[in-house]
Amino acid sequence: MKMDKKAFAIQTFEEAADHQKHYKNLPEEEKKDLFFKLMQAAYGFVGEDWPKMDKNHFEVRPLSKNEKSKT
Template sequence: MKMDKSAFKVQTFKEAADHQKHYQNLSEEEEKDLFFKLMQAAYGFVGEDWPKMDKNHFEVRSLLENEKTPRQAR
């Protein structure tokens, strides 16, 4: 895979630091698309669907010491 050098532009440090202006002008749909692409890159599933959550690794429990969870109350 080669890096697409046309995706970047030459800019000053001041211009590069002012990146928030660009993100404030995005539509909600563009924000969602950007978030999805960043998550794909961060978690290594680029070009694939969002992975399903493996619910076997989680359990329901109360944050309070004396309170029972819904499963314990049965």
């Protein structure tokens, strides 16, 4: 899944800074909903649930001796 870079408008630094003031005062639940909507627009799954993670890119490996001593 690739991000659709055309989904958002280009802003100046001043415009982007003005948005931070607005979002800082929102309740956590509303911030969560807005984040979800932005992710939907960015990755093209508007109106759908979060896509399932493609686990083919991950593998389980045994820890090396150096990694075991750090834990």
